[in-house]
Amino acid sequence: EPEVTQTPSHQVTQMGQEVILRCVPISNHLYFYWYRQILGQKVEFLVSFYNNEISEKSEIFDDQFSVERPDGSNFTLKIRSTKLEDSAMYFCASSEWAGENTEAFFGQGTRLTVV
Amino acid sequence: LAKTTQPISMDSYEGQEVNITCSHNNIATNDYITWYQQFPSQGPRFIIQGYKTKVTNEVASLFIPADRKSSTLSLPRVSLSDTAVYYCLVGSQGKLIFGQGTELSVKP
Structure with missing residues (x-):
């Protein structure tokens, strides 16, 4: 079964450093997403990406964050100047379409710990 | 997006059927209902x-x-491995908006 893969599984970084979280979406999917989940809280939408540009972003996704599809397979989330409150699980997801009955496939997540 | 309401938690025992209900009074005509x-x-x-x-x-x-x-x-005849959080989502239009979900605990 095709799956979304994320690397690394766990990233520890010092406050103020930049991190890049990597994702390989399912190959025939066209829509890509990043979500985050702070420990004990709900899954929160960050950004959606289609046709090499951001299609929608949440209030959380401020100038500190950026996304990129540097090649035909990878999809990355960059967090500049990390803060303690950025510590969370970050999930990448992909879907074939983005209509009413979207089925999104999630990766296993990257646990980001900012110290 | 339609707001959803579901129980915060539920307990069950192995082999039982579990039913989790979600209310979405403001569902729109085109909205699908999805569970994760x-x-x-x-x-x-x-x-x-x-x-x-x-x-x-x-x-x-x-x-x-x-x-x-x-x-x-x-969920018919649940097992211990069904212990998880279950989310009801309505009208996602691509991005998914998760609520708190229902934390299901299955006991032996």
């Missing part, structure tokens, strides 16, 4: 989706009454 499952430290996983009446797959059944203002996820 999340195990600790893992990403959410799609379980089932429906528009009306009943949908069944190898994992669960989804019952949707005629007015579509609620839906019930039915």
